[in-house]
Amino acid sequence: MPRIAYFGPEGTFTEQATRAFLGDPPSDTRPAPPDSALRPVETIAAALDAVRAGDAEAACVPVENSVEGSVAATLDALVAGDPLVAVAETVLPIRFTVLVRPGATPADIRTVATHPHAAAQVRGWLAEHLPSAAVLPSSSTAAAAVGVLAGEFDAAVTAPAAAERYPLAVLAADVADVRDAVTRFLLVRRPGPLPARTGADRTSVAAVTADRIGALSEVLTVLAGHGINMTRIESRPTRNRLGEYRFFVDFEGHVADERVGDAMAALRRRCTEVRFLGSFPRADQAPNTVVPTTSDEDFLAARRWLTSVREGREA
């Protein structure tokens, strides 16, 4: 069984993210994973379904890009079948490599191929460095590299991973009009033991609220009342009923934290549907904020007091 199915093809940013989850780059104590551990699949939904069907242990999918926004296909596919949970995230800087056939110089480049999304992110660089080259679309950045190998195009704008996979020369690396563009990827598994909490965690949930004014505001008030800092929110129409929305919310903390657990149980009561999408260490390792009155000890002390009150030992 391949360990990880990912949204392919090979040589893309998603393959790079998958290798990051597996512990690439290799070190003295950690060998590179064999290629058989990875399986590229054609769509995001297929990667997640491979995990649901037991054909892969885990799936690596993009969830959010700082330029393009959320990856709707991932959000929709996460809630469209049996439950899956994210157990890790990784954030890749989106900087491109320009590949050419060995020996080619900028003057030789009449055509540059890449995926339209990538083209949009290197438009300025191409205008400056290869102003007379025609930009042609490819179905993926990796397909552009294959096209250069086959002599169809003179250059390809690709993920750095493609430079290792194909016998092409690097004309330029670290190419990006927006310097800080990043994509966040999730490693997703079937439900099972959760990653240990680290104090620098993120929790992700999908919730459908009752279709009435203020329902979402109540949910967010629950999170705020528990001192929980949201890091992302997005509504997506459900396919069930016009005017019904599902909210994808990411927030700081781990479901094992008392404040998060308490808030999640309150969400469960208030929402018509809640799906836990995972608690996992934040890629940036930024420690979670714990505001006064919301530490584990605060919650446990309050519960001890309540027990005493109910048993007539305190008041």
Added chain:
Amino acid sequence: MPRIAYFGPEGTFTEQATRAFLGDPPSDTRPAPPDSALRPVETIAAALDAVRAGDAEAACVPVENSVEGSVAATLDALVAGDPLVAVAETVLPIRFTVLVRPGATPADIRTVATHPHAAAQVRGWLAEHLPSAAVLPSSSTAAAAVGVLAGEFDAAVTAPAAAERYPLAVLAADVADVRDAVTRFLLVRRPGPLPARTGADRTSVAAVTADRIGALSEVLTVLAGHGINMTRIESRPTRNRLGEYRFFVDFEGHVADERVGDAMAALRRRCTEVRFLGSFPRADQAPNTVVPTTSDEDFLAARRWLTSVREGREA
């Protein structure tokens, strides 16, 4: 001056939306707009900047697709320069037309070109109807049609608008794996007189809240307290500061409604930045919900009473 700049090229869904804003299809009393009224531009940001610079009266841009989600480029470009406001929306069903050279039959089709987004939405149809055709990427659905004309591809999956623009034959129309896929487009202008309220309006705002727990929850509580029904919410990181987010919120009602105006003023006090992105008639003409205690008369009566109290005439 062209009347409308749109995210081109010609023959795409965005051109179709632009024509819808101009009153296409023509009727006995309403002639089709001359082509000089429309100007395709290369990016969403360029369409909005043409309006800011006074090079176009208005811009037509996609804002949300039911399959792909929000169009992040539009959200970001709306807040990245001088203020602009949406004055109308239109919703197009995303159904594709398959164009071939006149006389061609399915057996002749060895290659089908289209934009990768479109390819993702007709994958099932192609597998069923043209199983042996190779699917090739193009930079837009319209570019695919041009490629068929030039003999580069045998078929193109395009917007219906392309069938009118290019001398090609329709092999199939109304093609879509997801039957109810729609894209919502906005018509955007420089600030000026607002569209009249119709009682079936939508208002769009972008707000940056203070970077503290509960700030967004307070904003939504204000909307809920005014009986305002949200129809969309999405966070986008601001480029200014790590952990700072901008929320794009759409809700029912017109800024001329008392409840909406009162809530907007409260938002203005609470947020570090609020940008009004427009009040305009909903494309679906669904009447706005007005819950008891939030009608214009309720607000006006309360204000009259407050004036009386302050003047010592009532208590």
